[in-house]
Amino acid sequence: MTAAIVWFRRDLRLADNPALQAACAGNRPIVPVYVHAPEELGAWAPGAASDWWLHQSLAALAGELRELGLDLVLRRGPSLQALTRLIRETGADAVHWNRLYEPAIIARDREIKAELRRAGLEVHSHNAALLHEPWTVQTGTGGDYRAFTPFWKACRRREEPPAPAPAPTQLAAPAGGLPEGEPLDAMGLLPAIRWDRKLEGHWQPGSAGAEARLAAFLDDGLASYDEGRDLPAQPATSRLSPHLHFGEIGPRQVWHAVQRRLARDGAGSLTAGAEAFLAEVGWREFAYHVLFHHPGFPDEPLNPRFSRFPWREDDGRLRHAWERGETGLPMVDAGMRELWATGWMHNRVRMVTGSLLVKNLRLPWQQGERWFWDTLVDADLASNSLGWQWVAGSGADAAPYFRVFNPVRQGERFDPDGEYVARWIPELAGLPAQHRHAPWQAPASALRAAGLRLDEHYPRPVVDLKRSREEALEAFQLIKQASA
Template identity: 50%
Template sequence: MTSTPPPPVIVWFRRDLRIADNPALTEAAATGAPVVPLYIHDERLDGRPMGAASKWWLDKSLRALAADLQHRGAPLVLRSGDAEAALRAIIDETGARTVLMNRMFEPAAWERDAEIAQGLKSDGVACRGFNGTMLARPGSVRTGQDAPYKVFTPFLKALLEVAEEPAPREGPRALDGVEGLKSEAVDDWGLHPTRPDWSGGFDWTPGEAGAREAVARFLAGPLKAYGDGRDVPGKTGTSRLSPHLHFGEISPWRAVRAARQATEEGRVPAKQAEKFVSEVGWREFSTHLLHQFPYMAERAFRSEFDAMAWRDDAEGLEAWKRGMTGYPIVDAGMRQLWATGWMHNRVRMIVASFLIKDLLIDWREGEAWFWDTLVDADMGNNIQNWQWVAGSGADAAPYFRIFNPVTQGEKFDGDGTYVRRWIPELAGLSDRWVHAPWTAPKEVLGAAGIRLGRDYPAPMVDHAMARKRALDALEAIKPARDKD
């Protein structure tokens, strides 16, 4: 007597585009049932439209995942449109009675998933979620008063105490897939830019294999001096793992484990590895905050900052976006962002401070630009980091901290390597003048072939004046701050 094969299990991929350490996929394979790997292209996956640079990355990452799954015997099914409608269509086509997924913790995505799971349960379809993207599930790290942490250092300590490291899993070598299911083509989604293709300088390898290569490069070099090296934009001192982590091409636990193992093997000082772990912890902190305080996606975490008198300066915002402010370290960062889809972390703080404090432009304008242009645009990180610079976030920088773009450039790019790389029109200036070309004598500018206002803009704002203006604006909301 022939037994009836079990109904297939759907694995709904979202931001977990990998095989290894993927709890939803591992669980599906363990059932012994056929597996339907599914990706639904929903333009509002996070609750907001996906940025252009993120689409570029998604295009390549999906192709890599599809190849890996095809090799294992379970072709990736691609659908687009409303997530619930597409999911229900696959359920009807396959007769699946189980949907497995790794949870998303952004507020709108969290609510959507809960509604979908409840609806499927009412129809007799089990829908189970796993934590495949964070060291610890948001909401699980609480203070002694059972409240969310609002300060990073105690959060990190508690996180590392309560987070349970899962056993590493390379993932199933073979899967029993379901043939004949209709699938859309990645090409049809138009994720890669055309007319024009502005991604020519994107030097990245999206996908799980690319993530592992990035880890290997990091361990072999930058991690050994990470604490200081990560602040020097002219050198390769950072991990460059952020987009791989965002798209789930590597689990944060695997990245942490690799750094600590390098220490155990004597290849990396423990202090450097733990500094990297703390940066992964900051990513956790940002996601946990947004999950528990969803209003901070639109408003200041510290409500008194909602009274800030922002300037309406479309021309200034555009100059900032184009890297034409007249401040070399700021412009270098903005040009690096446009050319590569990424910006050095130290410079992110400098350009954010310039927009918020020097130009007095709402932090949400900068956050929106980063969301569109960063390949590692992560909602929690992006929002928390911008509010940190603005002084309006949890555990934020002191509101009166205003980066001087000249001294920041001189301190962290003393030899001008970074500025000359991204602003070639200043390449002829010596280290003495490269971060403040307007202070150079005319003969020095002439010898370098520079005429301010023609070859490179003069500063669009006087920093000393702008600093005072920002402090005055912040002083105006002081009574509200003091009430807090």
């Protein structure tokens, strides 16, 4: 029997993997390959934290395949050349992959599909990454959605996502064996200076890690998700985002695991926790929907009025302070330090740090988007663009521009004991909780007792919150009037 190639991309799992399932049907021999070709993603080639994750995730997938007697073949791009060579080497006459939705990847895949079909191959793409692919959800008039609630309602009216297939228990290699690939270390995914070691303690990339995260969340987080999800000091959210991004687990698996858990617990319908959690998974679907229908979304404001926004002239000082978590605003700095240390930041804090950058510092949202792109282990073109345009007020279903988060009030509300701030800014841990979100307002006696000298141990705010808020609103009025 001739072999089929399974081209792994961001679907780094064996269970619920339709490309793999289709390729090995009838115990057909398969050639599993990963092609490293970041340049094909243009300006949005993965950042350093994503590369670290990818390295670990490929190692995990290779281990799972090895247990079934197959080696993952690693090759370098260009993708078409790598696949063509592999077809020549193995005599494969079919290629399967799971679809991705970034504009550059869609264009590349279309070309590859056409080229391979011209060469006489059987080529099939499948859906592993979404509950509802972007073109399948349409408004009554056949258009795309720009608001989340009607989008999600439309998704919920559709059929339940199909139950995920289990991982195959056996896989066959081609009779002549598998060709050599390149060693994983040669892909250059790990940084030369090993700053990435700090990430190791926080994550277990790979499908086993993803499943363990999901199981832990179902046990400890799901029931109270609706209440706990906004509290960054609590481990109340699933932290599945990087696993979902790399396809180590798919949303169908998450969806059905939630349903099974509710059934086991005797819940007749979705609990408030489950409803809220699945809606967040729905935001991920919405992000892909928006990106698919608006390919310029990562770079340009969806609302064109914002392309004339009068951003502040910055010599890099403000941006640098924000990136390093040295703005003097504890809730912001804690978030930026969490990001730097772990490659992840709590959603509430992403909104607070983003708001400070875009509104108070009045720096372009694209600068924040880029920093997140390089430092997040879950950096995802669709969700990151949606998040930043939401914060900036320029995107689909975005926060209204005049909603400027006050990081002190946000801290007092969502981190009332200052626990999150103390965790990431230990120099503030000695202050009583009520002063941790605004140390510059703490009485001298409290600062003294905590051994904290402002400017020396921790900066004063780089920006006046009240004045900068007013300036942001004035700037917004300007673009509003200009486009009236």
